[in-house]
Amino acid sequence: MVFSLGLTGSIGMGKSTTAALFKEAGCAVWDADAAVHALYAKGGAAVGPIGNAFPEVTAAGFVDRDILKELISLNKSVLKVLEDIVHPLVQADRQRFRTTAEADILVFDIPLLFETGSQAEMDAVACVFVSPETQRQRVLARGTMTEPQFEQILAKQMPIEEKLARSDFRIETDTMEHARAQVTAVVEDIKRRMAHA
Ligand SMILES: CC(C)(COP(=O)(O)OP(=O)(O)OC[C@H]1O[C@@H](n2cnc3c(N)ncnc32)[C@H](O)[C@@H]1O)[C@@H](O)C(=O)NCCC(=O)NCCS
Numbered sequence: 152m153v154f155s156l157g158l159t160g161s162i163g164m165g166k167s168t169t170a171a172l173f174k175e176a177g178c179a180v181w182d183a184d185a186a187v188h189a190l191y192a193k194g195g196a197a198v199g200p201i202g203n204a205f206p207e208v209t210a211a212g213f214v215d216r217d218i219l220k221e222l223i224s225l226n227k228s229v230l231k232v233l234e235d236i237v238h239p240l241v242q243a244d245r246q247r248f249r250t251t252a253e254a255d256i257l258v259f260d261i262p263l264l265f266e267t268g269s270q271a272e273m274d275a276v277a278c279v280f281v282s283p284e285t286q287r288q289r290v291l292a293r294g295t296m297t298e299p300q301f302e303q304i305l306a307k308q309m310p311i312e313e314k315l316a317r318s319d320f321r322i323e324t325d326t327m328e329h330a331r332a333q334v335t336a337v338v339e340d341i342k343r344r345m346a347h348a
Protein backbone atom coordinates (compact mmCIF):
# COMPACT_ATOMS: atom_id res chain seq x y z
CA MET A 152 0.00 0.00 0.00
CA VAL A 153 1.14 3.52 -0.78
CA PHE A 154 -0.08 6.32 1.50
CA SER A 155 -0.65 9.81 0.06
CA LEU A 156 -0.31 12.67 2.53
CA GLY A 157 -1.30 16.19 1.47
CA LEU A 158 0.80 18.91 3.10
CA THR A 159 -0.67 22.39 3.09
CA GLY A 160 -0.84 25.67 5.00
CA SER A 161 -1.05 29.37 4.30
CA ILE A 162 1.68 31.31 2.44
CA GLY A 163 5.02 31.28 4.29
CA MET A 164 3.81 29.08 7.15
CA GLY A 165 6.55 26.49 6.57
CA LYS A 166 5.33 23.96 3.95
CA SER A 167 8.68 23.60 2.13
CA THR A 168 10.70 23.41 5.35
CA THR A 169 8.33 20.79 6.76
CA ALA A 170 8.35 18.87 3.46
CA ALA A 171 12.14 18.60 3.80
CA LEU A 172 11.63 17.05 7.26
CA PHE A 173 9.29 14.45 5.73
CA LYS A 174 11.98 13.70 3.15
CA GLU A 175 14.51 13.25 5.97
CA ALA A 176 12.05 10.76 7.50
CA GLY A 177 12.11 8.66 4.29
CA CYS A 178 9.02 9.97 2.46
CA ALA A 179 9.02 10.92 -1.24
CA VAL A 180 8.02 14.56 -1.65
CA TRP A 181 6.32 16.37 -4.53
CA ASP A 182 6.29 20.17 -4.36
CA ALA A 183 3.66 22.16 -6.30
CA ASP A 184 5.65 25.43 -6.16
CA ALA A 185 8.75 23.62 -7.48
CA ALA A 186 6.64 22.12 -10.30
CA VAL A 187 5.52 25.67 -11.20
CA HIS A 188 9.17 26.81 -11.21
CA ALA A 189 10.05 24.06 -13.71
CA LEU A 190 7.04 24.94 -15.89
CA TYR A 191 8.11 28.61 -15.94
CA ALA A 192 11.79 27.97 -16.78
CA LYS A 193 13.23 28.12 -20.34
CA GLY A 194 11.67 25.21 -22.25
CA GLY A 195 8.98 24.72 -19.57
CA ALA A 196 5.47 23.81 -20.72
CA ALA A 197 3.86 26.97 -19.30
CA VAL A 198 6.07 29.43 -21.20
CA GLY A 199 4.19 29.17 -24.51
CA PRO A 200 0.62 29.50 -23.17
CA ILE A 201 1.54 32.26 -20.68
CA GLY A 202 3.33 34.11 -23.50
CA ASN A 203 0.16 33.93 -25.59
CA ALA A 204 -1.88 35.51 -22.77
CA PHE A 205 0.74 37.99 -21.48
CA PRO A 206 3.55 38.46 -24.08
CA GLU A 207 5.64 40.84 -21.94
CA VAL A 208 6.01 38.17 -19.23
CA THR A 209 7.91 35.71 -21.47
CA ALA A 210 9.92 38.14 -23.60
CA ALA A 211 13.16 36.63 -22.24
CA GLY A 212 12.13 33.05 -23.11
CA PHE A 213 11.02 32.12 -19.60
CA VAL A 214 8.27 33.35 -17.25
CA ASP A 215 9.57 36.45 -15.50
CA ARG A 216 8.00 36.29 -12.01
CA ASP A 217 8.67 39.95 -11.22
CA ILE A 218 6.79 41.13 -14.33
CA LEU A 219 4.07 38.58 -13.57
CA LYS A 220 3.67 39.81 -9.97
CA GLU A 221 3.51 43.39 -11.23
CA LEU A 222 0.70 42.43 -13.66
CA ILE A 223 -1.15 40.51 -10.93
CA SER A 224 -1.12 43.54 -8.63
CA LEU A 225 -2.31 45.84 -11.43
CA ASN A 226 -5.18 43.66 -12.60
CA LYS A 227 -7.22 41.25 -10.48
CA SER A 228 -8.21 39.02 -13.41
CA VAL A 229 -4.59 38.10 -14.25
CA LEU A 230 -4.20 35.52 -11.48
CA LYS A 231 -7.34 33.68 -12.59
CA VAL A 232 -6.15 33.48 -16.22
CA LEU A 233 -2.76 32.31 -14.96
CA GLU A 234 -4.28 29.62 -12.74
CA ASP A 235 -6.38 28.27 -15.62
CA ILE A 236 -3.17 27.79 -17.61
CA VAL A 237 -0.91 26.54 -14.83
CA HIS A 238 -3.09 24.26 -12.68
CA PRO A 239 -3.79 21.56 -15.32
CA LEU A 240 -0.04 21.41 -16.11
CA VAL A 241 0.77 21.08 -12.40
CA GLN A 242 -1.84 18.34 -12.06
CA ALA A 243 -0.23 16.38 -14.92
CA ASP A 244 3.19 16.66 -13.25
CA ARG A 245 1.69 15.35 -10.00
CA GLN A 246 0.23 12.30 -11.75
CA ARG A 247 3.65 11.57 -13.29
CA PHE A 248 5.20 11.68 -9.81
CA ARG A 249 2.55 9.31 -8.45
CA THR A 250 3.38 6.67 -11.04
CA THR A 251 7.17 6.92 -10.66
CA ALA A 252 7.83 7.66 -6.94
CA GLU A 253 9.44 4.87 -4.96
CA ALA A 254 8.39 5.16 -1.31
CA ASP A 255 5.56 3.89 0.90
CA ILE A 256 4.56 7.40 1.95
CA LEU A 257 4.17 10.12 -0.69
CA VAL A 258 3.94 13.70 0.56
CA PHE A 259 2.32 16.32 -1.67
CA ASP A 260 3.26 19.89 -0.73
CA ILE A 261 0.34 21.86 -2.20
CA PRO A 262 -0.38 25.44 -1.07
CA LEU A 263 -3.84 25.43 -2.66
CA LEU A 264 -4.75 21.86 -1.65
CA PHE A 265 -8.24 22.64 -0.32
CA GLU A 266 -8.85 25.57 -2.70
CA THR A 267 -8.39 23.20 -5.68
CA GLY A 268 -10.19 20.20 -4.14
CA SER A 269 -7.00 18.11 -4.25
CA GLN A 270 -7.63 16.73 -0.76
CA ALA A 271 -9.90 14.19 -2.48
CA GLU A 272 -6.76 12.46 -3.84
CA MET A 273 -5.15 12.16 -0.39
CA ASP A 274 -5.39 9.52 2.35
CA ALA A 275 -4.82 12.23 4.96
CA VAL A 276 -3.86 15.91 5.15
CA ALA A 277 -1.31 17.68 7.38
CA CYS A 278 -1.52 21.45 7.76
CA VAL A 279 1.38 23.61 8.96
CA PHE A 280 0.70 26.73 10.98
CA VAL A 281 2.35 29.57 12.85
CA SER A 282 1.00 32.86 14.23
CA PRO A 283 -0.08 35.46 11.62
CA GLU A 284 2.58 37.86 12.98
CA THR A 285 5.39 35.32 12.45
CA GLN A 286 3.96 34.45 9.02
CA ARG A 287 4.02 38.10 7.89
CA GLN A 288 7.54 38.64 9.29
CA ARG A 289 8.89 35.52 7.58
CA VAL A 290 7.34 36.29 4.18
CA LEU A 291 8.42 39.93 4.13
CA ALA A 292 11.93 39.00 5.38
CA ARG A 293 12.41 36.93 2.21
CA GLY A 294 12.20 40.16 0.21
CA THR A 295 10.50 38.53 -2.77
CA MET A 296 7.07 40.13 -2.23
CA THR A 297 5.94 43.60 -1.27
CA GLU A 298 3.40 43.94 1.54
CA PRO A 299 0.48 44.60 -0.89
CA GLN A 300 1.50 41.56 -2.99
CA PHE A 301 1.54 39.42 0.18
CA GLU A 302 -1.90 40.75 1.20
CA GLN A 303 -3.32 40.01 -2.24
CA ILE A 304 -2.10 36.39 -2.23
CA LEU A 305 -3.21 35.90 1.38
CA ALA A 306 -6.71 37.17 0.56
CA LYS A 307 -7.03 34.48 -2.14
CA GLN A 308 -6.28 31.65 0.28
CA MET A 309 -8.71 29.86 2.57
CA PRO A 310 -8.29 31.10 6.18
CA ILE A 311 -5.77 28.99 8.10
CA GLU A 312 -8.36 28.12 10.81
CA GLU A 313 -10.52 26.48 8.15
CA LYS A 314 -7.58 24.56 6.69
CA LEU A 315 -6.61 23.31 10.15
CA ALA A 316 -10.18 22.26 10.93
CA ARG A 317 -10.29 20.19 7.73
CA SER A 318 -6.89 18.50 8.30
CA ASP A 319 -6.02 15.22 10.03
CA PHE A 320 -2.70 16.47 11.42
CA ARG A 321 -1.54 19.94 12.53
CA ILE A 322 2.14 20.84 12.56
CA GLU A 323 3.25 24.00 14.35
CA THR A 324 6.35 25.49 12.72
CA ASP A 325 7.51 27.72 15.56
CA THR A 326 10.91 26.00 15.88
CA MET A 327 12.73 23.36 13.85
CA GLU A 328 12.99 20.99 16.83
CA HIS A 329 9.25 21.17 17.47
CA ALA A 330 8.40 20.70 13.78
CA ARG A 331 10.78 17.72 13.45
CA ALA A 332 9.24 15.99 16.48
CA GLN A 333 5.72 16.47 15.07
CA VAL A 334 6.76 15.14 11.64
CA THR A 335 8.25 12.04 13.29
CA ALA A 336 4.98 11.49 15.17
CA VAL A 337 2.90 11.87 11.97
CA VAL A 338 5.10 9.38 10.08
CA GLU A 339 4.81 6.88 12.95
CA ASP A 340 1.03 7.30 13.03
CA ILE A 341 0.80 6.72 9.25
CA LYS A 342 3.02 3.62 9.48
CA ARG A 343 0.73 2.22 12.20
CA ARG A 344 -2.31 2.90 10.01
CA MET A 345 -0.61 1.20 7.05
CA ALA A 346 0.30 -1.83 9.16
CA HIS A 347 -3.37 -2.26 10.11
CA ALA A 348 -4.81 -1.55 6.65
C1 LIG B 1 1.99 34.50 -7.79
C2 LIG B 1 3.41 34.08 -8.17
C3 LIG B 1 3.87 34.81 -9.43
C4 LIG B 1 4.37 34.43 -6.98
O1 LIG B 1 5.67 33.98 -7.28
P1 LIG B 1 6.81 33.94 -6.12
O2 LIG B 1 8.05 33.41 -6.77
O3 LIG B 1 6.89 35.26 -5.44
O4 LIG B 1 6.25 32.94 -5.02
P2 LIG B 1 6.05 31.32 -5.07
O5 LIG B 1 5.71 30.86 -6.45
O6 LIG B 1 7.18 30.66 -4.38
O7 LIG B 1 4.70 31.15 -4.22
C5 LIG B 1 4.69 31.52 -2.86
C6 LIG B 1 3.36 31.20 -2.24
O8 LIG B 1 2.35 32.06 -2.75
C7 LIG B 1 1.10 31.40 -2.65
N1 LIG B 1 0.45 31.36 -3.99
C8 LIG B 1 1.02 31.17 -5.20
N2 LIG B 1 0.10 31.18 -6.17
C9 LIG B 1 -1.09 31.38 -5.57
C10 LIG B 1 -2.42 31.48 -6.02
N3 LIG B 1 -2.70 31.35 -7.34
N4 LIG B 1 -3.40 31.67 -5.12
C11 LIG B 1 -3.14 31.77 -3.79
N5 LIG B 1 -1.88 31.68 -3.29
C12 LIG B 1 -0.88 31.49 -4.17
C13 LIG B 1 1.40 29.98 -2.12
O9 LIG B 1 1.26 29.93 -0.73
C14 LIG B 1 2.84 29.80 -2.49
O10 LIG B 1 3.46 28.82 -1.67
C15 LIG B 1 3.49 32.54 -8.42
O11 LIG B 1 3.26 31.84 -7.23
C16 LIG B 1 2.52 32.07 -9.48
O12 LIG B 1 2.81 32.17 -10.66
N6 LIG B 1 1.35 31.54 -9.06
C17 LIG B 1 0.36 31.02 -10.00
C18 LIG B 1 0.44 29.53 -10.05
C19 LIG B 1 -0.17 28.90 -8.82
O13 LIG B 1 -1.39 28.96 -8.62
N7 LIG B 1 0.68 28.31 -7.96
C20 LIG B 1 0.24 27.74 -6.72
C21 LIG B 1 0.64 26.29 -6.63
S1 LIG B 1 -0.10 25.30 -7.89
Ligand SMILES: Nc1ncnc2c1ncn2[C@@H]1O[C@H](COP(=O)(O)OP(=O)(O)OP(=O)(O)O)[C@@H](O)[C@H]1O
Nearest residue numbers: 161162163164165166167168289324325326327330
Ligand atom coordinates in the same frame (compact mmCIF):
# COMPACT_ATOMS: atom_id res chain seq x y z
N1 LIG C 1 9.83 24.94 12.03
C1 LIG C 1 10.38 26.15 11.72
N2 LIG C 1 11.13 26.82 12.63
C2 LIG C 1 11.66 28.02 12.31
N3 LIG C 1 11.53 28.64 11.11
C3 LIG C 1 10.81 28.02 10.17
C4 LIG C 1 10.19 26.74 10.42
N4 LIG C 1 9.53 26.37 9.29
C5 LIG C 1 9.71 27.37 8.40
N5 LIG C 1 10.48 28.35 8.91
C6 LIG C 1 10.90 29.59 8.21
O1 LIG C 1 9.75 30.24 7.70
C7 LIG C 1 9.98 30.75 6.38
C8 LIG C 1 8.94 30.19 5.42
O2 LIG C 1 9.11 28.77 5.35
P1 LIG C 1 8.82 27.95 4.03
O3 LIG C 1 9.51 28.55 2.86
O4 LIG C 1 9.06 26.52 4.35
O5 LIG C 1 7.25 28.22 3.92
P2 LIG C 1 6.23 27.86 2.74
O6 LIG C 1 4.93 27.63 3.41
O7 LIG C 1 6.78 26.77 1.89
O8 LIG C 1 6.24 29.23 1.96
P3 LIG C 1 5.45 29.62 0.58
O9 LIG C 1 3.99 29.54 0.86
O10 LIG C 1 5.85 31.00 0.30
O11 LIG C 1 5.93 28.65 -0.45
C9 LIG C 1 11.42 30.37 6.04
O12 LIG C 1 12.23 31.49 6.29
C10 LIG C 1 11.74 29.25 6.99
O13 LIG C 1 13.12 29.21 7.34
